[in-house]
Amino acid sequence: MKKQSAKFYTAATAAAFLLAIFSTSLSAQVVVNPKVGANFSGVESQLGDITAEARVGWNAGVDFRIGEKALFFQPGLHFYNYTARLVDQVARPDDISFQEETTIQSLKAPVNIGLRLTGDNGLLGIHVKGGVMPSYIIGVNEKPGYGFDKSDLNTFTWGANVGVGVDVLFLTLDANYEIGLDDFFAQAAGANNMLTISMGLKF
Numbered sequence: 001m002k003k004q005s006a007k008f009y010t011a012a013t014a015a016a017f018l019l020a021i022f023s024t025s026l027s028a029q030v031v032v033n034p035k036v037g038a039n040f041s042g043v044e045s046q047l048g049d050i051t052a053e054a055r056v057g058w059n060a061g062v063d064f065r066i067g068e069k070a071l072f073f074q075p076g077l078h079f080y081n082y083t084a085r086l087v088d089q090v091a092r093p094d095d096i097s098f099q100e101e102t103t104i105q106s107l108k109a110p111v112n113i114g115l116r117l118t119g120d121n122g123l124l125g126i127h128v129k130g131g132v133m134p135s136y137i138i139g140v141n142e143k144p145g146y147g148f149d150k151s152d153l154n155t156f157t158w159g160a161n162v163g164v165g166v167d168v169l170f171l172t173l174d175a176n177y178e179i180g181l182d183d184f185f186a187q188a189a190g191a192n193n194m195l196t197i198s199m200g201l202k203f
Contacts, residue, residue, distance in 0.1 A: 029066070029067065029068035030064055030065065030066050031064070031065040031202050031203070032062065032064060032202065032203055033062060033063040033064070033065065033076075033172055033200050033201070033202045034060075034061070034062045034200050034201060035060070035061065035062070035063065035172065035174065035198040035199060035200025035201075036058070036059065036060045036198060036199065036200065037058070037059050037060075037174075037196055037197050037198030037199060038056065038057070038058055038059070038196070038197055038198075039056070039057050039058070039059050039080060039082055039194050039195065039196040039197075040055070040056050040194065040195045040196075041054035041055055041056070041057070041082055041192050041193070041194045042054075042192075042193050042194070043180070043184045043185075043190050043191065043192040043193070053084060053085045053087070054082055054083070054084045054104065054184070054192060055082070055083050055084070055085060056082065056083055057080060057081050057082025057083055057103070057104075058080075058081055058082075059078050059079060059080045059081070059108075059196060059198065060078065060079055061076055061077050061078025061079055061108075062076060062077060062078075063075070063076035063110070063200075064076065065114065065202075069116075070115060070116050071113065071114070071115055071116075072113075072114045072115075072116065072127075073112075073113060073114075074110070074111075074112040074113070074114045074129055074131075075109070075110070075111050075112070076109065076110045076111075076112075077107065077108075077109050078107070078108045078109075078110070079105070079106075079107060080105070080106045080107070080108055080135075081103055081104070081105050082103065082104055083101055083102070083103055083104075084101070084102050084103070084104055084140075084148075085100075085101050086100045086101070086102060086143065086148055100143045102140060102141045102142070102143050102148065103140070103141045104137065104139075104140050104141075104153070105137070105138040105139050105140075106135050106136060106137045106138055107135070107136045107138060108133055108134070108135045108136075109133075109134050109135075110131060110132075110133045110161060110176075111131045111132050111133075111134075112129040112130060112131035112161070112163070113129065113130065113131055114127050114128065114129035114165075115127060115128050115129070123168070123169060124166070124167065124168060125166070125167035126164070126165070126166055126167075127164070127165050127167075128162075128163070128164050128165075129162070129163050129164075129165065129176075130160075130161065130162045130163070131160075131161060132158060132159070132160060132161070133158070133159035133160070133161045133178050134156070134157075134158055134159075135156070135157050135158075135159065136155065136156055137150060137153050137154070137155050137156075140152075140153070151186065152185060152186055152187070153184065153185060153186055154182055154183060154184065154185065154186050157180065157181070157182040157183075157184065157192075158181045158182055159178040159179060159180050159181055159182075159191075159192075159194075160178070160179045160181060161176055161177060161178040161179070162176070162177055163175055163176035163177065167202060170201055170202055170203065171199070171200075171201065171202075172198075172199065172200045172201065172202050173197075173198070173199055174196075174197070174198045174199075174200070175195070175196070175197055176195070176196045176198070177193070177194070177195050177196075178192075178193065178194045178195075178196070179191070179193055180192045180193055180194075
């Protein structure tokens with residue numbers, strides 16, 4: 001409980017800090033960048049008699065590039081839906097393991113600082129970015145016969161991320177790699193490192 005409270009206060013402090021930055025940036029140039037993509041996870045843990053493996057999923061959301069100089073501020077909000085494979089390891093006479101797939105839904109609010117390597121308004125624009133990625137688990141699609149639900153996951157986690165983006169006119173392509181800083185599962189070790197590839201528009 002103390003750990004969750006500490007994370008809540010940390011998140012509240014970070015949110016207040018970001019709100020202050022955002023409010024002072026309203027007069028700056030803002031680029032809106034809605035996007036959709038695919039994500040690939042690499043976390044696996046043993047939960048009692050069940051092995052849970054998070055793998056591939058999809059995501060949709062929006063980023064905001066604030067500032068017109070080489071450095072810019074880029075907050076965002078994204079919905080992530082990714083697949084988890086559940087394998088029942090209970091020993092059986094025929095040595096057969098049963099498996100099922102479920103989905104996990106979360107909200108991610110990346111907070112990045114970006115650096116433009118080329119101009120932002122020409123035919124081609126390239127930038128790099130890095131920052132933090134707070135994540136909040138919304139829910140789990142529970143499967144009958146498998147004791148796996150939202151309580152098996154840490155509701156709030158932090159990640160560090162780096163990425164690169166390419167703009168071609170009004171189209172965008174982004175690759176982002178998130179390094180999990182907390183355990184993904186509540187009762188098992190293992191961070192969720194995730195690669196996300198997204199395409200979008202900017203205006």
